[in-house]
Amino acid sequence: DPFAGDPPRHPALRVNSQKPFNAEPPPELLTQSFLTPNELFFTRNHLPVPSVEPGSYRLLVEVPGGRSLSLSLAELRRRFPKHEVTATLQCAGNRRSEMSRVRPVKGLSWDIGAISTARWGGARLRDVLLAAGLGDKSGEWHVCFEGLDKDASGTRYGASIPLERAMSPQAEVILAYEMNGQELPRDHGFPLRVVVPGVVGARSVKWLRSVAVSPAESPSHWQQNDYKGFCPSVDWDSVDFRAAPAIQELPVQSAITEPRPGAAVPAGELTVKGYAWSGGGREVIRVDVSLDGGRTWREAELCPRPERGRAWAWALWELRAPVAAGARLELVCKAVDRSYNGQPEGVGGIWNLRGVLSNAWHRVPVTVTR
Ligand code: MTE
Ligand code: MO
Known part of the structure; x- marks a missing residue:
C-alpha cells in the first residue's frame, strides 16, 4: 500500500477520498477563527505523502544562464530572510458538489470547505532565484515546481507560475517552511512548499523537490490537462485542453x-x-x-x-x-x-x-x- 506511510489526521475532517487523502473541515469550524488551525486546514493530495528526512533534504534550483543550487533546509533559513504572509489557499474544485447537482462532473465532491487560511513563513522565491544568478529575462518565462510525491510510474506532481509573479516583490511568493508558526505538517508539504498568494491552490506545490526557470509552463498533467475552465457545452469528447489557459488567479x-x-x-x-x-x-x-x-x-x-x-x-x-x-x-x-x-x-x-x-x-x- 503506497499510502501506508501517510500521517494521522484530525477526526473532525470530512473525508472525500482516503487514498489519496482529501478532506475538508466542517463549515462551522472553518469560520471559527481567521487562521485555520493546521490540523483542520483542508488537504488536497493527488498522491501518497512522501516521507522526507529533513537532515538530508535538498531543494534543487535551476536557472538558465545561472548556476544550479542545491539547498539544505538550514541554508534556506540562514541565507534568506524569513518573509511571512497571511494567505488563503483555495482548491479550484471548491464547491464542486453544487456543480454536479446541475449535471455530473469529474472530480472530488468538495462542499464549501476546500479553502483555508494560514500565516506562512519562508524564503522569498525571488531571493532564491536571484541567488541562483537569474538575470534579466525578456519574453515568456515560467517557474516550474516539482514535488517529491510520485505515482507508481514515477510521475511527480508539478505546476508552474509565470516568472513575472515569482519575481514581483509585491506578489509575495514564498518557499514556506512554517505554517501558523509551526513547521509545515506532513499533509501540507513538509519540509518545504510553495505558497503563491491569490492563485489557485494547485500551483502551491508541496514537498518541493525542484524549482526551474523555463521558457515553457510545467509539462505536468496538472498544468496542461487539468485545472482549466471551459464553456458549459464542452464535453469529454470535444474538450481540447490546449485551447484554454491554466487557471492562475481565482475569481471572487x-x-x-x-x-x-x-x-x-x-x-x-x-x-x-x-x-x-x-x-x-x-x-x-x-x-x-x-x-x-x-x-x-x-x-x-x-x-x-x-x-x-x-x-x-x-x-x-x-x-x-x-x-x-x-x-x-x-x-x-x-x-x-x-x-x-x-x-x-x-x-x-x-x-x-x-x-x-x-x-x-x-x-x-x-x-x-x-
Ligand atoms: N503539491 C504536491 N506536491 N502534490 C499535490 O497533490 N496538490 C495541490 C497543491 N500542491 C498538491 C500540491 C492542490 S490541487 C491544492 S488545492 C493544494 O496543494 C492544497 O494544499 P493543502 O493540501 O495544503 O490544502
Ligand atoms: Mo486543488
Missing part, C-alpha cells in the same frame, strides 16, 4: 458556513456567518446577503482583519437579522471585490466538465421553528 468567491442547508433555526435573531475571498489580492469590499432567495438584500458586516492592504486572505463576515416563526427562508450570499467583480447568480452558465471555478451565489434553505 463567498459561502455561508452557518446555518447549514436544511437547518431548523429558532425564531428571533438569526446569525448568518460565512467567508469571502478573491484571487490576485483583490480585497473583498462587500458581502451582500439575502434571506428571500435574492429578492431583497442587506450588507453583511465584515469582521475586522488583522492586516489591510493586499488582501491575500479571506474576509469572514456575519449578518444578524430578525426571523419570524414558521418562515421558510432561502439565505443567499454574494461578494464583491476591489475591482467590482461579482459572483454569477446561478451554476448553469459556469458549469464545466471538470467542475472547477464553482462560485455562483451560495444558497442555503432553512426553516424557522415555532
Whole structure:
C-alpha cells in the first residue's frame, strides 16, 4: 500500500477520498477563527505523502544562464530572510458538489470547505532565484515546481507560475517552511512548499523537490490537462485542453458556513456567518446577503482583519437579522471585490466538465421553528 506511510489526521475532517487523502473541515469550524488551525486546514493530495528526512533534504534550483543550487533546509533559513504572509489557499474544485447537482462532473465532491487560511513563513522565491544568478529575462518565462510525491510510474506532481509573479516583490511568493508558526505538517508539504498568494491552490506545490526557470509552463498533467475552465457545452469528447489557459488567479468567491442547508433555526435573531475571498489580492469590499432567495438584500458586516492592504486572505463576515416563526427562508450570499467583480447568480452558465471555478451565489434553505 503506497499510502501506508501517510500521517494521522484530525477526526473532525470530512473525508472525500482516503487514498489519496482529501478532506475538508466542517463549515462551522472553518469560520471559527481567521487562521485555520493546521490540523483542520483542508488537504488536497493527488498522491501518497512522501516521507522526507529533513537532515538530508535538498531543494534543487535551476536557472538558465545561472548556476544550479542545491539547498539544505538550514541554508534556506540562514541565507534568506524569513518573509511571512497571511494567505488563503483555495482548491479550484471548491464547491464542486453544487456543480454536479446541475449535471455530473469529474472530480472530488468538495462542499464549501476546500479553502483555508494560514500565516506562512519562508524564503522569498525571488531571493532564491536571484541567488541562483537569474538575470534579466525578456519574453515568456515560467517557474516550474516539482514535488517529491510520485505515482507508481514515477510521475511527480508539478505546476508552474509565470516568472513575472515569482519575481514581483509585491506578489509575495514564498518557499514556506512554517505554517501558523509551526513547521509545515506532513499533509501540507513538509519540509518545504510553495505558497503563491491569490492563485489557485494547485500551483502551491508541496514537498518541493525542484524549482526551474523555463521558457515553457510545467509539462505536468496538472498544468496542461487539468485545472482549466471551459464553456458549459464542452464535453469529454470535444474538450481540447490546449485551447484554454491554466487557471492562475481565482475569481471572487463567498459561502455561508452557518446555518447549514436544511437547518431548523429558532425564531428571533438569526446569525448568518460565512467567508469571502478573491484571487490576485483583490480585497473583498462587500458581502451582500439575502434571506428571500435574492429578492431583497442587506450588507453583511465584515469582521475586522488583522492586516489591510493586499488582501491575500479571506474576509469572514456575519449578518444578524430578525426571523419570524414558521418562515421558510432561502439565505443567499454574494461578494464583491476591489475591482467590482461579482459572483454569477446561478451554476448553469459556469458549469464545466471538470467542475472547477464553482462560485455562483451560495444558497442555503432553512426553516424557522415555532
Ligand atoms: N503539491 C504536491 N506536491 N502534490 C499535490 O497533490 N496538490 C495541490 C497543491 N500542491 C498538491 C500540491 C492542490 S490541487 C491544492 S488545492 C493544494 O496543494 C492544497 O494544499 P493543502 O493540501 O495544503 O490544502
Ligand atoms: Mo486543488
